[in-house]
Amino acid sequence: MTAPFGAAVVxxxxxxxxxAGWSAVVGRPRPGALPAGLVVLEGALLVQAGxxxxxPRAAEPGVHLGYLVxxxxxxxxxxxxxxxxxxxxxxxxxxAVCVAVAVVTVRLHATGAPRA
Numbered sequence: 228m229t230a231p232f233g234a235a236v237v238x239x240x241x242x243x244x245x246x247a248g249w250s251a252v253v254g255r256p257r258p259g260a261l262p263a264g265l266v267v268l269e270g271a272l273l274v275q276a277g278x279x280x281x282x283p284r285a286a287e288p289g290v291h292l293g294y295l296v297x298x299x300x301x302x303x304x305x306x307x308x309x310x311x312x313x314x315x316x317x318x319x320x321x322x323a324v325c326v327a328v329a330v331v332t333v334r335l336h337a338t339g340a341p342r343a
Contacts, residue, residue: 229278236268236275236328236332237332239264239271241325243268243322244329246261247325248318250315257318268328272332273299275332276298280295282340284340287338298332301324309321
């Protein structure tokens with residue numbers, strides 16, 4: 228995984244978390260851009276996984292593979308769980324999932340292939 232792409236994924240995940248969190252705090256319905264934003268984030272995570280799998284081996288392959296699988300699976304699981312729920316707590320949970328995706332992406336980068 229390249230550092231600039233990983234940073235973009237982290238920042239985009241945090242941006243979506245802020246959007247969903249703001250919606251939860253204010254008590255407004257889920258923004259219409261949020262589902263599309265989650266799809267874009269999942270696409271970026273899939274690209275990141277593909278690049279990562281094609282790259283050099285990680286120093287700790289088991290841990291790294293766990294982070295890689297978690298980064299790809301987390302959003303679809305949360306998306307299906309909260310697809311029909313438009314309430315305040317669903318937005319809060321989606322915000323927490325977006326923060327978790329950002330943290331997992333940082334950890335994925337930290338456990339990646341050793342730097343020369």
